[in-house]
Amino acid sequence: xxxxxxxxxxxxxxxxxxxxxxxxxxxxxxxxxxxxxxxxxxxxxxxxxxxxxxxxxxxxxxxxxxxxxxxxxxxxxxxxxxxxxxxxxxxxxxxxxxxxxxxxxxxxxxxxxxxxxxxxxxxxxxxxxxxxxxxxxxxxxxxxxxxxxxxxxxxxxxxxxxxxxxxxxxxxxxxxxxxxxxxxxxxxxxxxxxxxxxxxxxxxxxxxxxxxxxxxxxxxxxxxxxxxxxxxxxxxxxxxxxxxxxxxxxxxxxxxxxxxxxxxxxxxxxxxxxxxxxxxxxxxxxxxxxxxxxxxxxxxxxxxxxxxxxxxxxxxxxxxxxxxxxxxxxxxxxxxxxxxxxxxxxxxxxxxxxxxxxxxxxxxxxxxxxxxxxxxxxxxxxxxxxxxxxxxxxxxxxxxxxxxxxxxxxxxxxxxxxxxxxxxxxxxxxxxxxxxxxxxxxxxxxxxxxxxxxxxxxx
Amino acid sequence: xxxxxxxxxxxxxxxxxxxxxxxxxxxxxxxxxxxxxxxxxxxxxxxxxxxxxxxxxxxxxxxxxxxxxxxxxxxxxxxxxxxxxxxxxxxxxxxxxxxxxxxxxxxxxxxxxxxxxxxxxxxxxxxxxxxxxxxxxxxxxxxxxxxxxxxxxxxxxxxxxxxxxxxxxxxxxxxxxxxxxxxxxxxxxxxxxxxxxxxxxxxxxxxxxxxxxxxxxxxxxxxxxxxxxxxxxxxxxxxxxxxxxxxxxxxxxxxxxxxxxxxxxxxxxxxxxxxxxxxxxxxxxxxxxxxxxxxxxxxxxxxx
Numbered sequence: 001x002x003x004x005x006x007x008x009x010x011x012x013x014x015x016x017x018x019x020x021x022x023x024x025x026x027x028x029x030x031x032x033x034x035x036x037x038x039x040x041x042x043x044x045x046x047x048x049x050x051x052x053x054x055x056x057x058x059x060x061x062x063x064x065x066x067x068x069x070x071x072x073x074x075x076x077x078x079x080x081x082x083x084x085x086x087x088x089x090x091x092x093x094x095x096x097x098x099x100x101x102x103x104x105x106x107x108x109x110x111x112x113x114x115x116x117x118x119x120x121x122x123x124x125x126x127x128x129x130x131x132x133x134x135x136x137x138x139x140x141x142x143x144x145x146x147x148x149x150x151x152x153x154x155x156x157x158x159x160x161x162x163x164x165x166x167x168x169x170x171x172x173x174x175x176x177x178x179x180x181x182x183x184x185x186x187x188x189x190x191x192x193x194x195x196x197x198x199x200x201x202x203x204x205x206x207x208x209x210x211x212x213x214x215x216x217x218x219x220x221x222x223x224x225x226x227x228x229x230x231x232x233x234x235x236x237x238x239x240x241x242x243x244x245x246x247x248x249x250x251x252x253x254x255x256x257x258x259x260x261x262x263x264x265x266x267x268x269x270x271x272x273x274x275x276x277x278x279x280x281x282x283x284x285x286x287x288x289x290x291x292x293x294x295x296x297x298x299x300x301x302x303x304x305x306x307x308x309x310x311x312x313x314x315x316x317x318x319x320x321x322x323x324x325x326x327x328x329x330x331x332x333x334x335x336x337x338x339x340x341x342x343x344x345x346x347x348x349x350x351x352x353x354x355x356x357x358x359x360x361x362x363x364x365x366x367x368x369x370x371x372x373x374x375x376x377x378x379x380x381x382x383x384x385x386x387x388x389x390x391x392x393x394x395x396x397x398x399x400x401x402x403x404x405x406x407x408x409x410x411x412x413x414x415x416x417x418x419x420x421x422x423x424x425x426x427x428x429x430x431x432x433x434x435x436x437x438x439x440x441x442x443x444x445x446x447x448x449x450x451x452x453x454x455x456x457x458x459x
Numbered sequence: 460x461x462x463x464x465x466x467x468x469x470x471x472x473x474x475x476x477x478x479x480x481x482x483x484x485x486x487x488x489x490x491x492x493x494x495x496x497x498x499x500x501x502x503x504x505x506x507x508x509x510x511x512x513x514x515x516x517x518x519x520x521x522x523x524x525x526x527x528x529x530x531x532x533x534x535x536x537x538x539x540x541x542x543x544x545x546x547x548x549x550x551x552x553x554x555x556x557x558x559x560x561x562x563x564x565x566x567x568x569x570x571x572x573x574x575x576x577x578x579x580x581x582x583x584x585x586x587x588x589x590x591x592x593x594x595x596x597x598x599x600x601x602x603x604x605x606x607x608x609x610x611x612x613x614x615x616x617x618x619x620x621x622x623x624x625x626x627x628x629x630x631x632x633x634x635x636x637x638x639x640x641x642x643x644x645x646x647x648x649x650x651x652x653x654x655x656x657x658x659x660x661x662x663x664x665x666x667x668x669x670x671x672x673x674x675x676x677x678x679x680x681x682x683x684x685x686x687x688x689x690x691x692x693x694x695x696x697x698x699x700x701x702x703x704x705x706x707x708x709x710x711x712x713x714x715x716x717x718x719x720x721x722x723x724x725x726x727x728x729x730x731x732x733x734x735x736x737x738x739x740x741x742x743x744x745x746x747x748x749x750x751x752x753x754x755x756x757x758x759x760x761x762x763x
Contacts, residue, residue, distance in 0.1 A: 104651070316515075
């Protein structure tokens, strides 16, 4: 596949630093970003600026935005209009829903989940953060860390977004003042440290003028770091730090008489996507929840036989033994395989209108398994503003709480702290089909070593 | 940053392919009666290629659905039929012409039939009791599509409610729905036009010939190059000329414009796509120019 990445990104040739080609061109890597910020801190402008200055906005899109800006009597082209997709959003001048944007440099293909900043849309920030390799958080330099900033950082910590970049924005409105920037940066570092966020970088930016977004700024001689895009271009997608591999079985491929190639009539392979680690032919594996052991006989990608596969690849595995591993099974490296469980202690972010109550009957989806579940206990609700737990009888929309659930069948859940894929689940309403909650299985601690909630909350 | 990796990270195309195949298999694992919308356009061709890879060495375990406006390019119909025969699939065709003939739909004054596809599509879904409809829609195509979920609920009238979408968390897709409702599934959500072309090149996927430069009799209308055809005739004052053109998107002949191009190979097309300054819909789709929210309105009503 590396043969296909030689074509330059759209417009990249106009930017020296974007086309700085290394002697042996590396394949472009996919990096997933989520943006978050408070209302009016210039997030849409920053995203618009990122797209515009990286030449990802094409002429007709820009003409469209210029036309609408003019019709509204604006003196400048409002780049925020690039990201407001729905009519209601443009009418009200707000962003309602997560919007996905795409841009590329010579080194990275970016998927950017642009999450609205309103308090009532916390669930959108949870959604965007769940897949993000990097959270780009905006802070208005004039206002510093707000309650909303704390909430976004808490969500990033809870969802374990591996890298956080804080843009201290509107630095132009405080006269590009170094002391203001350093005060805000210190404040946000202190909050992040309290939440156990280890990897955080701050950048002074002015999205309206483009300072330090794509190009480094000339107006801040005191800042020697990279621009936002230069920084992102050096980041890698996150991988779960497991020793072996995890492979939830989605389907069993047994074509029998429907095989397109008559030589494959006896074929039996397990179809799925590697969620963590690497698998090699010959690896010792265990199939869960049955616990049967086997070895990898082959790794197939549509007729191509691979020696190994890495997290993110969808392949079919063949085993040396004829064992039963239906949809919902997990094929795992034998040495570090998880244990099937039928009760879960978890943090949940409630994303539905109807509240969660003790005794609620729900469906729980984890990996490729869906099981019936009952909520046994609501152990409390987390106040994101103070980061302190409080007793709760129910969880309402946008609440984050700790619950325990009992399952009708086993799931191969692991601590979310150790593996995002292995610890993530969703709760679904069995009647309406609506998604109710984002769930994270507690390991020993939910927020990392440095977060110290009261004793009974140690996660 | 990250711990050192023992294997290089997946290329962006590898990651996009892995994600798309996972989505296709999830839908088949969870739902009863999926169908793949297939127009012969490049995105649906890539979808079918991914589906073939997802279920190898078996057949693709669902039929194809083509909403036929009656204004198709003949090259595309020939391509469609050849692919269906080669893969041994079942093809369901919903014909806009049937609806016009019996009066259920009326021809529009502007002659375009793209907006007329919605009713035959929804009827075909209901009649065949399809519960999952795969589409090749991409979020980079248009701003209403940028807000679309990978697995997107449609009510029993086929309508999309953009303000009431389910959150989509991690890679845990939720296709559950009530009787009468269905889901639209967009495995290419995160692909860009350039990704699609790079993937076509790397996988050596065969496309209808229209995507490559050829000589064609065309005339200009509303800034678009329309073909001289039984359904698109030049009006008084519209000059016809033979030009070297290709198509960036393929839809209804009456509203899909050609672009001038010398790109006759996949590599030449790749260079052109990588350096273009106009979006593919901006360049070639009259139906999206109707209003600022034209696509949002059609999607709400059940359009793909």
